[in-house]
Amino acid sequence: MQTITLQKSQTDKQTAVQITGSKSESNRLLLLKALYPELELDNISNSDDSNLMTKALVSTSDVIDIHHAGTAMRFLTAFFAVQDGREVVLTGSKRMKERPIKILVEALQHLGADIQYVENDGFPPIKIKGKKLSKHEVSLKANVSSQYISALLLIASKLENGLELTLEGDITSVPYVKMTLGLLEEIGVSTKFEGNVISVKPNARALTPQKLVVESDWSSASYYFSIVAISDLGTQVTLSSYKLDSLQGDSALVEIYKHFGVETTFGDNTITLKKVSDNKTTKTFNLVNAPDIAQTIAVTCFALGIACDLTGLHTLKIKETDRLVALKTEIEKLGGKVTITDKSLHLEASKEINELVSIATYNDHRMAMAFAPLALKVPIVIEDAQVVSKSYPTFWDDLEAIGFKIAQ
Structure with a gap:
């Protein structure tokens, strides 16, 4: 050290x-590029977190270690939940295994995801069996980490029926939620944020090829x-x-x-x-x-x-x-x-x-x-x-x- x-x-x-480039924007766009390969990205963050995110998204391993990268843990939990037929274990550092993920896991399970805890209930590592998710309505406490909310929004357009996410109470870190929605709109995904309800339309088609500068x-x-x-x-x-x-x-x-x-x-x-x-x-x-x-x-x-x-x-x-x-x-x-x-x-x-x-x-x-x-x-x-x-x-x-x- x-x-x-x-x-x-x-x-x-x-x-x-x-x-x-912004780590927050980069990690969101890296996940969206994995869902929509026609996107081209420039000025991606050279941070450890974004490098780990990049490697995880292209990895063929059945165990993915994201070390200290909390954003990657949350976003990848949602990403792998919708990778039909793929089975992975997501793990991380000792500190990562102490950081809660239950709220996000329960929301994904409510939508039909197959996720199990490997060690301690509510915490990484987690075992994910990817599948198609057809349910589209879920509620989440609004004062949780905005990364839980963003993780769901980033995969929402790939759900068969899109997503209607109801946030209960006062929303934490609204700008981070709006950042996610802004990037979705920028690539051509239709969203709506009214009151405490966020809706994302499904999108099975390829997007118009475009270059996004972070x-x-x-x-x-x-x-x-x-x-x-x-x-x-x-x-x-x-x-x-x-x-x-x-x-x-x-x-x-x-x-x-x-x-x-x-x-x-x-x-x-x-x-x-x-x-x-x-x-x-x-x-x-x-x-x-x-x-x-x-x-x-x-x-x-x-x-x-x-x-x-x-x-x-x-x-x-x-x-x-x-x-x-x-x-x-x-x-x-x-x-x-x-x-x-x-x-x-x-x-x-x-x-x-x-x-x-x-x-x-x-x-x-x-x-x-x-x-x-x-x-x-x-x-x-x-x-x-x-x-x-x-x-x-x-x-x-x-x-x-x-x-x-x-x-x-």
Whole structure:
């Protein structure tokens, strides 16, 4: 496991970074391409998760190990359920075997799927015997991971009668659901989202051949929003490739980081982030639609000595690690004071940051990347630094390119 030291650093005043395609969009489109081979994809994410997804979709093995890739586990569960005549066991890492999948499995079983648990009820590994599914109505609690919902929507057009999915209660991570529906519409699949009911029409025909370009990952951009927020006035970073009408929920960064004095300007497939003011007031954000940027925001606030209240975080407990506990543990090692519930985080304002603290990353790529911008304030140590390959393999190279000093 590679541990690196980020020496106290300063970014270049003006710099540019090319970021790989969105992991979220890539994994959805990779599954759709497996269902509709006439699609052509460009700017696919080079993340571990997308590489694992690609390999799993072309594998002929009867045991498929997706390691830590939670998105792949959920999407592939649905995919293999409709592969008539194919039998596979889906498994993963020790942590993956602790991440629940029962809600999705029960929904698929309700539609007629043949899925059994191999070890523990409700958790991977699972044995799937693919078959044609003719039932088309199912209900799901709306406050579960949006990946369960998206997994069902992605295979819906291949069900004999399509899908009518009723969501019960308040919907979690609506932008991720809308991303899935937007991609389905883009390739020519008919969908409807009214109230709490989502309908997808069946489609047995081949689609019109088309090339789809994946937008770069907004979650990965979040670390540059943090860097600019923590940097001196006038610092700017240009990132590509991004668009104003993004399908990604984390594009909420543009509005959120205005509160930190970061101005975002859209150019031709680019965004330029510039620090235009200082704002040290307490920050309050409901991140129910963008939980993946919670770690970035918490660390930004800590670096600036700002208090914050973050809510809408109930899905963080079932990520690569329990991200709320992990954030509390690591920020408190640095000298901060954090209070958490099962769905919120409160950070008190603090003036001091402990130097050369070794940050544990818990097999979680976002822990490594979210804490990296602290090197603008103090030297910091990141354990298991290569964990960033899960979503952003060139992260450390890109940080060095904009001025960060990194020692192995």
